Amino acid sequence: MTSLRRAPVRGLLALVLAALTAGLMVVSLVGAPAQAAPDRPAGAPAPATAPGDDDLTNEQVAEQALETVEAAIAPGEPDTAAQPDPAAHQEFTSALRDLSSLQDYLSPAKQKVAQRLLARPTDPVSTCSDSDYACFGSAPVQKLCNALICVHYTKTGPHRVPGDNNGPGGSWNGTAGGAPDYVEFTLATMTTVAKRYVNAGYRPVVSDEGADGTAQTDIYVADIGGGAFPLYGYCWTNDAENAHVTVAPYCVLDNDYKSSQFPTHTPQGNLRVTAAHEFFHAVQFAYDFYEDAWFFESTATWAEDIFYDTVNDNRQYLPYGPLGRPAKSLDLWSGLTPYASWIFMQFLGQRFPASQGDMPVIIREIWEKLSHTGTGAESMYSVQAISSALEARGTDLTTEFAKFTAWNRRPRSFYAEGAAYRPAGLSSSYRISPSDTAKRVRFSLDHLSARHYRFTSDFRGSKRLEIKVNLNDREAGGFAYVLFKPRGEGARLRVIPLNAAGNATVTYPFGSSVDWIEVDAVNASARYTACDTAPADERPYYTCGGRPVDDRMAQAITVRAVNP
Known part of the structure; x- marks a missing residue:
């Protein structure tokens, strides 16, 4: 099993020590069609504080959201000597979502900081500065596109891509004499992933209608692995709303996945599973931008293994969820639990194996039920939709969740790769x-x-x-x-x-x-x-x-x- 001490974990791993000491953690979990509380924007996530904290004002919670994102991108070396507190872990896409929903509560000066952090890598220098985690600044930007995807990159500055351009014989499988091999490899990988989701019946990614000069889905490659807690990738939107809506995404991946920043797996393997994970977030935005965060992450982490079965990066999360901590709630949005809950999606896929495009149909049907518009939309929240999908198959959540817990005691006997899983422990x-x-x-x-x-x-x-x-x-x-x-x-x-x-x-x-x-x-x-x-x-x-x-x-x- 991969050691979390030696491998960066996808998304936002931990807050800086000062934030941990203060008990600062911002998370998001929404997804019900109910009326929102009057003291926060409709549909806005409910950020958290440490147990025992006094009630916080919206302004204080917004400042914590800003500090969370800033902590994630702070320069520094990954801590390989000790594992960060898992209770502070958070996925960066969700961290950005929190900041976006709360930025109106910030002071004007801090709103400008938030807008800078939420900018695209190619936004003007006045909005996006060279010091940012993913900002091309004044560096010349080039792009390589096909009918589905555009990869934006630079050959100069801190976010430059590797200069290899020697085709199939090099580190990255590209074409000699064309764009840099890394860019060609990224485009080919993202295209494969995008087509497979569509072939499995998922909705196409919402078009941004020409933002940044192209109608295709924009993928940026930048050095996001160099911070204190390396980021594999994230997806975001220029159309963020505090509501259950569909939005057009763009995604940012690392510019080389070099082993000094990502010591576990090969650079190619890390890019592939990140593409599968993050592009599923882009697909999810076509259903419900503000769905329950635990379901966002558990299904995206599950998809990694569906697409790239031999990398097995998602196994590192299993000790933090139903297999490692069976007495914790499946849908808890805290620490690494949402990532570890991917094993429940694996259970559903094996229990109900009907598939399209080599992906279990049941997970897609659940996402359709979560949506508020379009085919299959029922405006449900995550557990409602899971229950509904199971009832349509002649069973119920109680029965299936109990079977799930039984599988977890004997994973070798049930899961396709269960021989590699440690059984859920005895109380x-x-x-x-x-x-x-x-x-x-x-x-x-x-x-x-x-x-x-x-x-x-x-x-x-x-x-x-x-x-x-x-x-x-x-x-x-x-x-x-x-x-x-x-x-x-x-x-x-x-x-x-x-x-x-x-x-x-x-x-x-x-x-x-x-x-x-x-x-x-x-x-x-x-x-x-x-x-x-x-x-x-x-x-x-x-x-x-x-x-x-x-x-x-x-x-x-x-x-x-x-x-x-």
């Missing part, structure tokens, strides 16, 4: 013995999470294990199953049939003939209140920016060894 393990014949485990579960408990036998001879569960009621997403491992045989999965109140009692063989029994409790609740209307400084953030109804739900599992 606790207990030994049942003649001197300790019973155990009652009390715990809580947040929505869209699970806990796994193992019970092993210290008995000789035949026994049975009586299992009583008291969980969420079925309406609130309660679900439980047993993983039963007879000695010398494979594990067997059995659903525990809960009654309407979320309770059940079952018994299974135990004693010397059984290696262990696991009881797995699931909270698959998908109920939220205050969608898009929670206070601006409330955290953490989940689907629709709302408050989960069924978090911190008290649960209990009681086991007792009994005679057959």
Whole structure:
């Protein structure tokens, strides 16, 4: 598994130390068609502060958003000695979205700074200066285009592309004597990615109708990997609105992906997976610019492996989500959790493998349901749309999320590449013995999470294990199953049939003939209140920016060894 200490992570990795010390972190999560709170722009994201902070004014939150972007692009060397705090991680596209939505609350002087940071790399020097993370300034800009994509680049200054131009035999597969090989490789890669999304039935990227001189989607290559926390790439728009609308994007990729800045994978591999990830953001903008941020990132991270299966960059995130932290909510917008949640998209794609253009149809259908206009539009938020897509397939979110948690305990048995995944961990393990014949485990579960408990036998001879569960009621997403491992045989999965109140009692063989029994409790609740209307400084953030109804739900599992 890739070490996060030695590899930069796509997007905004962390804030600078001062921001961490102050607890400053700005995130975005919107997506409900509900009325926005009156004290912030309609549809604006709800940036976060550290737990325990006093209520912040909109002006203070806007300044934090500005500081977040500035921290991401601050010059410096990547910290390879210690892993940055994952709680401070954020994707740069989302950081820009926050700043754009909040810039009106800044002072006039700071609004100018924000406008400079939100500028295209080719904007005038008065707007975009040479000191910016992606600003060509006065350097001559050239472009290489086809019918879909235009790559903008410069041969001079800090953002210059590699000068190789020796064709297929060089570092980058290009054409000798044409544009620089790196530019040709970038154009070919982005074109392949764009065509594949269209072939899979996704909407074409919204045209910018000639911004920067071309109607094609604009891709800029600049040195964005040289900051304290290297950026692989990002996508943005000149048409940012605090609303559920479609917008025309442009994207920025690094100008060389050199190994000194991106030490994991080859430069070519890093460019490819970044193209798949970031161009999916461009495609997402054709559905809903302000959809739930966790779904933006989890689906884009999932797409990396669909397009370029051998790079496997997205595996580095798995310890931070449902596989590594099963008791965390799937839709939590914090740290690296949204990236790690790509494994749920992989689950959906394998469970419902009907495809178009070698991509599972179910993910595209969910994006259509999220949209407010166009084919399939139902103005839903992320978890609503997932539930709707599952119901159309004769199942429901509770059932499928429970299966997902079962897959995560035995990834080798289910996922196509599961042999490379570490199983979701146990919450606790207990030994049942003649001197300790019973155990009652009390715990809580947040929505869209699970806990796994193992019970092993210290008995000789035949026994049975009586299992009583008291969980969420079925309406609130309660679900439980047993993983039963007879000695010398494979594990067997059995659903525990809960009654309407979320309770059940079952018994299974135990004693010397059984290696262990696991009881797995699931909270698959998908109920939220205050969608898009929670206070601006409330955290953490989940689907629709709302408050989960069924978090911190008290649960209990009681086991007792009994005679057959």
